[in-house]
Amino acid sequence: MLINAKHAFNQHSETVLIEKVKSGDQQAYAALYTLHVKRVYALCLRLLADREHAEDATQEVFVQLWHKIASFEGQSQFSTWLHSVTSNIAISYLRKHKNWLQKVVSFEQSGMDEQSADDCQGLNGLDKLVLRLPERARMVFVLHAIEGYRHEEIATMLGMAVGSxxxxxxxxRQLLKEWYENEQA
Amino acid sequence: MSKLDFEEFLVESLNRSQTELPPQKDLWPGIEKALSHKLPQQTKVAVWPKLAGVAACTVGALLTAQLLFNTPQQKTGVAMSDYFTEQKQSLLVQYQNQPALTNNWQQQLNELEEAESAIKQALENEPENPALLKMLAQIYQQQLDLINKVHAPKWQQI
Known part of the structure; x- marks a missing residue:
């Protein structure tokens, strides 16, 4: 009961914050940022597998969010909506930052190396393996297994066929299994 | 056995997956800076792409109307050029105090203007050639797009 009341209070205060942000209140926006930055960064890091890029993309999310928030009508939870905005911005960030060679020959970027993934604090064993996955496999895995998107939705977001x-x-999954079993051996 | 182990590991890890991770540096100052740079220009960001779209659509609509009704009083290409020149001048005046995002945009514009001249020259021989008129409309649209694109206030750095 107490937990429900606390949850309801948090929801209410978030709704108040959002309304203030919509009217241009930057202090309210700073508070909203504090509430959500860790979730946004976690998603960006998983999708981009690069700490600096994840930080850049997180900043881009909050810069764009300031202008997009007027379109949030409260029909879904704010955090759900924010996750969707974040996923789309991280995907377009990745597209924008591909170099010309990757664009021309559709060269797929490999994931983070094992040492860098191990150095990421706060990540569990699976996350550290996920960061090592090649780009497309990683993004699909994060969006489907962690974020819960359907393959049809992912196909649209990433511009690929559902079968792909x-x-x-x-x-x-195969790569994760192989790496996990090697670690266990 | 190992397959089951991996499946268990996967399910457990996904259930315990941290939804929150702190970035290593404070990202707010950069965001605040970007917002303060962007805010005064916000209305322009929203208005000019729309205006460019409207202008481009109007050029297209004008071309279509001229092709359909083919007014005898005035040549299609001339009418289109008049309208475009007005739009282009209006944009250039609007953006005259705004820095461009690239240095070579005027060179790009010159190249498009050269293409425009070549098509106009061809139109002198065939004033109502639909393919040439379509090319001219496309060149006009590219010029409007270029002017808008290089002057669009954009958050560039945090």
Whole structure:
């Protein structure tokens, strides 16, 4: 009962903050940022597998969010909506930052190296393996297994066929399994 | 056995997955800076792309209307050029005090203007050639797009 009341209070105060932000209150926006930055950064890090890029993308999310928030009508939870905004911005961030060679030959970027992934604090064993996955397999795995998007939605977001999304997910699972079993051996 | 182990590991890890991770540096100052840079220009950001769109659509609509009704009083290309020149001048005046995002945009504009001249020259021989008129409309649209794009106030650095 107490937990429900606390949750309701938090929801109410978040709604008040959002309304203030919509009217241009930057202090309220700073408070909203504090509430959500860790979730946004975690998602950006998982999708981009690079700490600096994840920080840049997180900043981009909050810069764009300031202008997009007027379109949030409260039909879904704010955190759900924010996750969707974050996923889309992280994906477009990745597209924008591909170099010309990657664009021309559709060269897929590999994931984080094992040492860098191990150095990421706060990540569990699976996350550290996920960061090592190649780009497409990683994004599909994060969006499907962690964020709960359907393959149809992922296909639209990433501009790939539904079948490709499924095969990338399978590929991700195979690699994770192989790495995990090697670690256990 | 190992498959089951991996499946267990996967399910457990996904259930315990941290939804929150703190970034290593404070990102707020950069965001605040970007917002303060962007705020005064916000209305322009919202208005000019729309105006460019409206202008481009109007050029297209004008071309279509001229092609359909083919007014005998005035040549299509001339009417389109008049309208475009007005739009282009209006944009250039609006953006005259605003820094461009690239240094070579005027060179790009010159190249488009050269293409415009070549098409106009061809139109002198065939004033109502639909393919040439379409090319001219596209060149006009590219010029408007270029002017808008290089002057669009954009958050560039945090």
């Amino acid at each position: 999304s499924k095969s990338q997910f399978h590929r991700a």
